[in-house]
Amino acid sequence: MLFKEYIYIESLVLHQIGSNSCQEGVHYSKELVNIEQDLKDLLRSYFLSPFKTDDYYHFFHSSDIDLNEIFRYSSQIFANKGVFLEESKKIALYLYECSRHPGIKRGELYVVYFKNCILNGETIDAIGLFKSETKDKFIKVYTTPNGFNLEQNEGVSINKVDKGCLIFNIEKENGYIVAVVDNTNKGAEAKYWTDDFLHVCPRKDSFNQTQNMLSLCKSFVSQLPGENGKVEKATYMNRSVEALKEESVNINTFAERVFETPKLVSEFKQYKEIYQRERDIEIDDTFETESAAIKRRATGTMTTIKLDRNFDINIHGGEQYIVRGYDEERKMYYYQLFFKEEK
Known part of the structure; x- marks a missing residue:
């Protein structure tokens, strides 16, 4: 069981993933996102709320686990947090390369370093990967000298993560313990997040x-x-x-x-x-x-x-x-x- 109330965000970076089918490329951040504590708490809830079961996976590769890209990039970050930004760019590029199906939408990739995750009685770090694809319309109300006015905007809803995974720094020899969520993509492109990008399979646990x-x-x-x-x-x-x-x-x-x-x-x-x-x-x-x-x-x-x-x-x-x-x-x-x- 994951005790979410103790977890906090230590580092966060955001990259924009374009449509691969339209050859839009990746727009990389040059630095980590600097956010206030209140927003960190809101983002923590946004990122972690979809993970409600003990249904876990692990990274795998048919020949050598080190050839699994996300396993390798995550291992580099766990070994040296100083490479967090550079490794996050590799993760973003790899996600873009895996998003070849024309039905896959452009979106933002959040790479997050979490501290104080308690899993199976151990306190460990975790890396979170989250992609937002769905944009919601909302109305902004602002004041004018004569009263109020309305303005339409578009943004990411904090009520539901489109795609996410948590990579826990435990059982590296078995491909880490990984939690996965995918709330979008129901057609032929549905498996690209778990199969092509993460390349995970269910853990053989109880x-x-x-x-x-x-x-x-x-x-x-x-x-x-x-x-x-x-x-x-x-x-x-x-x-x-x-x-x-x-x-x-x-x-x-x-x-x-x-x-x-x-x-x-x-x-x-x-x-x-x-x-x-x-x-x-x-x-x-x-x-x-x-x-x-x-x-x-x-x-x-x-x-x-x-x-x-x-x-x-x-x-x-x-x-x-x-x-x-x-x-x-x-x-x-x-x-x-x-x-x-x-x-």
């Missing part, structure tokens, strides 16, 4: 293992035939969530507990192999779980039965107390719910 297992279960259950409506699917998802609340998970025990029948257990294991291969991830046969990765909303509509426009049934367990049937007279399906008391 949080990601748990989250990947939950996603695997959701994907597997969603493609099962629904002869008996959604009750069975909701049951499987509820069992999956409960099984992942244990301190550790063994894939064999998990599959038998959740899916019960040998046929489904075998199908689930086969599906797991395909799922991992298609997504280039690896879920260990045995791993420690992380409760923070399990959220009820993660199962989404899998545990909710929507009946026409009249009713929703949220199933959180007790599937033995719900029965599905068909009324020949009304030519409609129905559910029977059995309970002891109404709350």
Whole structure:
């Protein structure tokens, strides 16, 4: 967990990244930005507020981690803060070179040096990279001798970071611990920030293992035939969530507990192999779980039965107390719910 209230900005530099497809180039700052404490506090909130989970990544490269550009530039800064400005220019240029898709917008790159980050019980430094692409219009009110007047301006909204990452000075040998956020780009250009520029992949820790297992279960259950409506699917998802609340998970025990029948257990294991291969991830046969990765909303509509426009049934367990049937007279399906008391 990241304790944001203790973090403060030590250094900040801003570069302007033009459109690569229009050959606009990069406009570099020649010095660090000098800002007052009140603005530092505002910027700290702006930069850090999107990072709300313990979903972390690490830098990687297929042959040598030192060939990962952002890993190398970050390492230079952590080793000698005196090169912060020059290395930030290299980061800006590399971002520009990675922004070849015509759908990628021009914007500002903020390179920030953070102090006093507390992560996993350690106090460490971090480097933040943030790109603002979306401009909002706002109205400025100013006084005149006869009253007031209005003026339209355009600027960066402090309510949402478009793209960002935090590189924590810990576990360098494993590609550092990196947090990533991307709130824009939904088309073919969507992956340039994480894949092309940062070149990161999810850490193989308990949080990601748990989250990947939950996603695997959701994907597997969603493609099962629904002869008996959604009750069975909701049951499987509820069992999956409960099984992942244990301190550790063994894939064999998990599959038998959740899916019960040998046929489904075998199908689930086969599906797991395909799922991992298609997504280039690896879920260990045995791993420690992380409760923070399990959220009820993660199962989404899998545990909710929507009946026409009249009713929703949220199933959180007790599937033995719900029965599905068909009324020949009304030519409609129905559910029977059995309970002891109404709350």
